[in-house]
Amino acid sequence: MADIAAPTATAAAGNRRSSLHKLVQRKSTIAFLMALPLILLIAILIVYPAGYAVYLAMLSKSMTKFVGLGTFEFILKRQVFWDVVYQSCLFAISAVIFKAIIGFIVAHLVHNIPLKGQRKWRGMLLVPWVIPPAMSTLAWLWLFDPSYSAFNWILAHFGIGAIPWTGEAGWARFCVILVNIWAGAPFFMIMYLAALKSVPEQLHEAAAIDGASWLQRIWYVNLPMMRNIIAITALFSLIVTFANFDIVRVLTAGGPLNATHIFGTWSFKVGIESGDIPQGAAVSLFMAPILAIAAAFILRDISRRGSEV
Numbered sequence: 468m469a470d471i472a473a474p475t476a477t478a479a480a481g482n483r484r485s486s487l488h489k490l491v492q493r494k495s496t497i498a499f500l501m502a503l504p505l506i507l508l509i510a511i512l513i514v515y516p517a518g519y520a521v522y523l524a525m526l527s528k529s530m531t532k533f534v535g536l537g538t539f540e541f542i543l544k545r546q547v548f549w550d551v552v553y554q555s556c557l558f559a560i561s562a563v564i565f566k567a568i569i570g571f572i573v574a575h576l577v578h579n580i581p582l583k584g585q586r587k588w589r590g591m592l593l594v595p596w597v598i599p600p601a602m603s604t605l606a607w608l609w610l611f612d613p614s615y616s617a618f619n620w621i622l623a624h625f626g627i628g629a630i631p632w633t634g635e636a637g638w639a640r641f642c643v644i645l646v647n648i649w650a651g652a653p654f655f656m657i658m659y660l661a662a663l664k665s666v667p668e669q670l671h672e673a674a675a676i677d678g679a680s681w682l683q684r685i686w687y688v689n690l691p692m693m694r695n696i697i698a699i700t701a702l703f704s705l706i707v708t709f710a711n712f713d714i715v716r717v718l719t720a721g722g723p724l725n726a727t728h729i730f731g732t733w734s735f736k737v738g739i740e741s742g743d744i745p746q747g748a749a750v751s752l753f754m755a756p757i758l759a760i761a762a763a764f765i766l767r768d769i770s771r772r773g774s775e776v
Contacts, residue, residue, distance in 0.1 A: 517755075520748045520751060520752055521748075521752065523744055523745050523748040524538055524539065524745055524746075524748040524749035525538065526538075527745065528742075528745060530744065530745060538745050538746055538749045539749050541746070542746065542749055542750060547725055547728075547733075548750070548753075551725075551728050551729060551730060551733045551750075554726070554727060554728060554729055555709060555729040555754075555757075557644075558640070558643060558647070558708070558709075558711070558715075558727075558729055559705055559708040559709040559729075561644055562644050562647040562648055562651065562708050563701055563704050563705050563708055565644075565648045565652075566647075566648050566651045566652045566654075566655050566704060567655055567697065567700070567701055567704075569648065569652040569655070569656075570652050570653070570654070570656040570658070570659050570700075571655070571697075573592065573652070573656045574655075574656045574657075574659035574660040574662075574663060575659075575663070575685065575689070577592070577656070577660055578660060578663045589657065589660070592653050593656075593657060594653075595649050595650050595652070595653055596650060596651065596652075596654050596657075598650075600713045600714055601713045601717055603646075603649075603650060604646055604650075604713060604714050604717040604718050605717055607642075607718060608633075608717060608718055611633050611718070613629075613631060613632070613634055616630075616632060618630070619632075633719050633723070634723055635723065636723060636724070636727075639719050639722065639723060639726055640726065640727055642718060642719070643714055643715050643719060643727050646718060647708060647711065647714055650714070651704060651707075651708065654700070654704065655700055655704065658696060658700045659693060659696065659697070659700070661696075662692070662696040662697075663689065663693070665692075666688065666689055666692045666693070670688050670692075671684055671688060674687065674688050698765050698768060698769050699765075699769070701765065702761070702762055702765045702766070705758070705761055706758055706762075709730070709754060709757070709758060710730070710754060710758075711731060712731035712732060712735065715727055715728070715729055715731070716732050716735070730750060730751060731751070733750055734747045734748075734750040734751040735747070737750055738750070738751075
């Protein structure tokens with residue numbers, strides 16, 4: 468009897484595992500079907516335009532002849548393209564670094580404010596990020612106006628001469644980076660503030676008992692706990708900043724003498740304003756490999772730290 472019961476119990480356990488496996492498969496199928504509309508929407512809004520851009524980039528200027536990689540070869544031989552690559556990297560990397568630093572500092576300052584006062588400060592500090600960039604950049608354009616600049620008016624009271632904010636290459640680059648930092652730093656602040664809320668207070672208490680100062684607690688407790696959030700936020704901001712269009716377009720339109728053109732604005736100038744849509748599409752496609760390399764390094768670092776944990 469015992470010999471007969473043992474195979475029966477084994478068969479019952481096998482049937483339960485088989486039923487559970489089928490249930491898991493069925494749930495995954497249902498989940499896929501529920502996500503299918505979103506997948507199709509992403510394919511329509513992202514995959515199709517990207518594929519169409521590749522197709523356009525392989526046409527002649529008149530869009531009547533297939534030229535293959537000829538447009539890309541032509542762009543790579545132009546010095547202005549390499550200037551745009553340099554300016555895009557300078558604009559994106561410097562802006563993201565300063566946004567991350569400012570957001571980190573402000574997040575810690577707000578975190579130490581009593582809870583009742585935090586809502587007010589969070590709301591006020593998020594205003595630059597909430598305002599549409601084109602609208603806020605227009606206000607900055609008036610502040611940088613060569614004839615009626617509010618900044619130059621203030622500097623004149625200290626005996627400092629007027630600065631050609633958007634009329635000289637170095638100052639123009641400074642201006643577009645400054646406006647991007649002003650608009651994007653609140654996003655870093657709110658992300659880092661959320662990460663700070665998840666840091667266990669016991670770690671700070673243990674560090675304080677060991678004699679760690681406030682800065683040491685930030686460096687040895689908060690920073691390691693926030694590294695993944697910092698990396699993901701920086702990656703997201705790098706993608707958005709690299710593909711920025713409105714701030715540079717409104718503030719300098721790529722000038723003076725193409726000194727502030729980035730991929731988005733130069734693609735618009737070449738493709739729309741100059742009427743060479745294939746070349747404009749080819750310019751925009753050069754952003755993909757650069758961002759893919761940056762994303763690969765950041766995500767690999769996150770994955771490596773996750774495996775260590």
